[in-house]
Amino acid sequence: GAGVSQSPRYKVTKRGQDVALRCDPISGHVSLYWYRQALGQGPEFLTYFNYEAQQDKSGLPNDRFSAERPEGSISTLTIQRTEQRDSAMYRCASSLLAGGAQLIYNEQFFGPGTRLTVL
Amino acid sequence: TQLLEQSPQFLSIQEGENLTVYCNSSSVFSSLQWYRQEPGEGPVLLVTVVTGGEVKKLKRLTFQFGDARKDSSLHITAAQPGDTGLYLCAGAAAGNNRKLIWGLGTSLAVNP
Numbered sequence: 001g002a003g004v005s006q007s008p009r010y011k012v013t014k015r016g017q018d019v020a021l022r023c024d025p026i027s028g029h030v031s032l033y034w035y036r037q038a039l040g041q042g043p044e045f046l047t048y049f050n051y052e053a054q055q056d057k058s059g060l061p062n063d064r065f066s067a068e069r070p071e072g073s074i075s076t077l078t079i080q081r082t083e084q085r086d087s088a089m090y091r092c093a094s095s096l097l098a099g100g101a102q103l104i105y106n107e108q109f110f111g112p113g114t115r116l117t118v119l
Numbered sequence: 120t121q122l123l124e125q126s127p128q129f130l131s132i133q134e135g136e137n138l139t140v141y142c143n144s145s146s147v148f149s150s151l152q153w154y155r156q157e158p159g160e161g162p163v164l165l166v167t168v169v170t171g172g173e174v175k176k177l178k179r180l181t182f183q184f185g186d187a188r189k190d191s192s193l194h195i196t197a198a199q200p201g202d203t204g205l206y207l208c209a210g211a212a213a214g215n216n217r218k219l220i221w222g223l224g225t226s227l228a229v230n231p
Binding site (some may be wrong): 004031040041042043044045048050055056091093095097106107108109110111112113 | 125150152159160161162163164167205207209211217218219220221222223224226
């Protein structure tokens, strides 16, 4: 399948450790989004990229969170010095958004998510 | 800050009943999307509405965008257990269609 993939699917770590969450978007998709989602609630925006450029990082909770997409494809969300409150489902989504008339149809395709548990 | 309020937050109904989910904001959106999410999966797009007053139908689901493009509704006719899931609305932020503003979701349970 050519959907969005994320790894690892589950991550258990100890408080204070750094974690790196990976997202592999659909090939050719321009935009890539990172969200955090609580059970039974809508996604909480963290940050997004167009190609390799980080366009908006206003949703990152603090400076322990960072993201990169160096070659405009795979992205990594890094959380440094993890805390228990960081435990959540982290989801990645990508969209084609080639611009022009397609811009209003921002269909986002979501990955399966990474369930992060900080002990 | 643009916000999207969804109601109701939870809904439990019997098979065959009709229901409506609402998504409201004080802000204007250039477009609005409805997604459905099943347990353990990511959200999947159902429909995008763009024009004020627009109505789209997808089998038993009817989506409407308000005339002022500030609100939307999802109506399900004769609900079935397979409709169970989390329904999410998401609006394209004014001036920035690449960033979606998400509602908190409506958790629907359709009992056989």
